[in-house]
Amino acid sequence: MDSKQSGTISLLQGNEAIVKGALAAGCRFFAGYPITPASEIAELMSINLPKVGGTFIQMEDEIAGIGAIIGASLAGVKSLTATSGPGFSLMQENLGFACITETPCVIVNVMRGGPSTGLPTSPGQGDVMQARWGTHGIHPIVVLSVSSVLDSFEITIHAFNISEKYRIPVIILSDEVVAHTRESITIPDQTGFEEVNRIKPSVPPEWYHPYEDNSRGVPPMASFGDGYRHHVTGLVHDVHGYPTQRVDEIDAFQRRQFRKITNGFYEIQMTKSTMLDDAEIAVIAYGSVSRSALRAIKMARERGIKAGLLHLITLFPFPRQTAEQVLRQCRAVLVPEMNLGQISREVKRVNLSSKIEKINRIDGQLITPEEIFKKLLEM
Amino acid sequence: MEEKMMAESARLRHEYLRHDKKFPHVWCPGCGIGIVLGSLIRAIDSLGLDKDELVLASGIGCSGRLPVYVDFNTIHTTHGRALTFATGIKLANPSLTVMTVMGDGDATAIGGNHFIHAARRNLNLTAIIINNQIYGMTGGQYSPTTPYGSNSATSVYGHIEHAFSIAELAVTAGASYVARGTVYHVPALDKLIARGIEKEGFSVIEIMSNCHTQYGRRNKMPDPVTMMKWFRDQAVSVSRAAKMEAAELEGKFTIGILADRDKPSYTSEYQHIREQALHQEKKK
Known part of the structure; x- marks a missing residue:
């Protein structure tokens, strides 16, 4: 999607953009339970879904929320639920049901600091491995991350399309910073979207x-x-x-x-490369941290350091080939995360011989461009 | 007469049971769930409903295996959550007739929260709850309806918790229609289920059923016939119970219709919400 095409300019929060994206993708059912910092998604769905003939329902807990969206999807309606850490933990069993029954649905987890009640109004990235492996048993799953308001809109559309095309639940990982930051974005005109719908049987x-x-x-x-x-x-x-x-x-x-x-x-693996062509060192980042990383590599370039950024949108299946290219080309790679190293492990799994550095914050604070820049200077 | 009944039974089996499903079923010989299945099929047949428009959802346990045998749209969900899936199905396509079948542990222990909220919400669903007073499939552990003092695999010294009365709980939580039957009173059960499916709003039919394998065997009722006799002797019709003293009703349970009241159902209320939302949008 080209964000420069004609459309409406809107000042939106990340959570609002997810709602706009879901509606644009054809989502007509939402069931969920209030939780900070995801509640705005439910509130806006309750206002907007009835206008387009859709249905909103606030359930008794998150287990019921995901149960209801799987049910709605089985009845043919594209469905969404949204939550944060504690609610995401409650959803894990039914998430496995969506996997084994191959029922398309989209689950947004606006990550906050954890475990348990943790840090309800602070960002975190501690749920990456839970998103991949949270439900029991072997299963494939698609996990996408969003880093901005525009992402929140576009990636939500991709999430629904992938979910429908492959009959698989798709998890969108946002975080408190992306969810509550307001940015101006252009919502393209409706006709510009590709909307994918599940294939129905044609046999008797x-x-x-x-x-x-x-x-x-x-x-x-x-x-x-x-x-x-x-x-x-x-x-x-x-x-x-x-x-x-x-x-x-x-x-x-x-x-x-x-x-x-x-x-x-x-088709599922999505990444964005910035200044990687001639890069000697690179940052691999996702979510709000990739915003700081983008600023940091620009600061490094101003100092004559050949730094680039690989921004991961798809976290699982892990974009192995793209990461491999970066690792092959760069002498050192930095993976900053608001956890103690979850995606950095995936990077290490594909590593050839580059040096892999980490920055890890687990104090509920965003990793700043300066922190990343300082680390790049040392690399 | 007998021949006619056999022919009718064969017609129902051919019409409503799945031909491509490998029988025999999973239940123990003499299990009450088979009687419930028969009652459900006769109730649906009496209403003349289109199989394409029927959805039957279950949770986990012996009752959870019931939907696979019937030729409707069927779903065997996670433990205790049948009503949550049914809620999504009904809201996504309100023209479907959506029913759930659950056990006592399924509906009132792990799924207790969903059960009371579904009753409060009054979505147009039918919940059939097969109450055999025990966790059968897992080996006879006590459930929320295991009677005080009785024995189970996890209460060998006698059960010290008190049982839920499922139907009474549903009445209090706001269900539009609540009935209780048993697998002994079968013709009455057919009618109770049919009325529940027909009723607009949330309907609950609690069915006392025998698990002689796991409950009866541990509580001096080791075979189906003894348990059937127990249902016959302990069941008191709602109208008769109204004239009895509390002391006389000790250890007994009521059968019949406990509540049948009209309230606007969730789907009709939500249609008003849509109209209101559109109206406000147009005014802008």
């Missing part, structure tokens, strides 16, 4: 096997009420959707889940 109902493999590994999805009566279960199931204990069926089912994401990897 008696031929429909809801979990049958195909070249993409993504079976067409009928909604409840479409005339394709079928069974949905959190048990490992066969192509009919019925529980199975057959070893060959279990293995094929589990592997297809990963294969469909591997097939779509190049």
Whole structure:
């Protein structure tokens, strides 16, 4: 999407931009539970969804919130929930249900400091590994991060599109700084968007096997009420959707889940490169920290240091190839994070021989451009 | 007469059970859940509902396995959460008839919060709760409806907690329709379920059912027949109970319709919200 195309200029918060993005992507259902710093998303959905024929409901807890959005999606409606750390922890079991039943839905986690009640009004990036591995058992998942108000709008649209195309829950990780910062952005005219919708079955109902493999590994999805009566279960199931204990069926089912994401990897992995062409040192960052990193590499360039930035939008599946190129080219790479090193571990996993440095803040404060710049000077 | 009944039973089986699902089912011989399944099918048949428009959601436990056998849109969700999924399905497509089937532990322990809020919210859903007073599938541990003093795998010295009365809880929480039946009083049960499905608003049908394997065996009722007799002897109709003293009702439970009241349902109320939101938008 080109942010310079014609549209409406709006002064928005990150949370507001997520709502605009969700509505633009065709989201027509929201269920959730109030929590700081994500509550604005629910409030704005409650105002805007009824205007477009959609539905908002405030549930009794976050477990119910994600249960309801999975239900709505199974009935054919694109759905969103939004929360922060404690609520995200409560959602983990049903998140696994969305994974195993391949139900598209989008979950926003506006990260705050943790664990437990933690730091409700301060930013954090402590939930990165939870987003990847929080629900039990092996499962693929897509985790995207947002760093600005414009991102919050655009990436939310991508999140819905990926979710629909691959039949997978997509998690958007925002943080308190992105959520509450106000920035001016241009919301492009409606017609400019690509809106992806899940593929529906074209075969007669008696031929429909809801979990049958195909070249993409993504079976067409009928909604409840479409005339394709079928069974949905959190048990490992066969192509009919019925529980199975057959070893060959279990293995094929589990592997297809990963294969469909591997097939779509190049489309799902999103990164932004800044001044990387001739870079000798690089920063790999995501979320609000990437904003500080961008400023820091500019400061370094002013000093004649060849620094660049790899801004990760997709955190999982981890953009391995892109990171590899940066690691191959640069003698040292810095990974600043508001945790004790979660994405830096992923970077180390693909590392060839570059030196990897870290900056870690866990005091509820944003990592400043000066801190990153100072570290770049040492590298 | 018998031949006619057999033919009717065969018709219902062919019409409503899934042909491609491998029977036998998972339940123990003599389990009450099969009787509930039969009652549910007859209730739906009596209402003449289109199978494409029916959704049956369950949670986890023996009751959770019921939907897979019926030829509707079916979903076997996570433990205690059937009502949350059902809420999303109903709101996304209000033209669907959405029902849930849950057990006593499923609906009132792990899912207790969802249960009372669904009743309060009065969304047009039907909740069938099979109360066998025990966690059957996991091996007979006590549930929120295990009677005081009885034995279970986790109360071998006698149970010291007091049981929930599920139907009475639903009445207090605001459900539009609340009924209680048993797997002994089957013709009455068919009607209680049919009325619940028909009713606009949140409907609860609590069904006392036998788990002789896990509950009865530990409490001097080791077979289905003994448990059936217990249901027969302990059940008191709502109208008769109204004329009885509290002391006489000790250890007994009521059957019949406990509440049948009209309140605007959530989906009709939400339609007003949409109209109001659009109206305000146009005024701007």
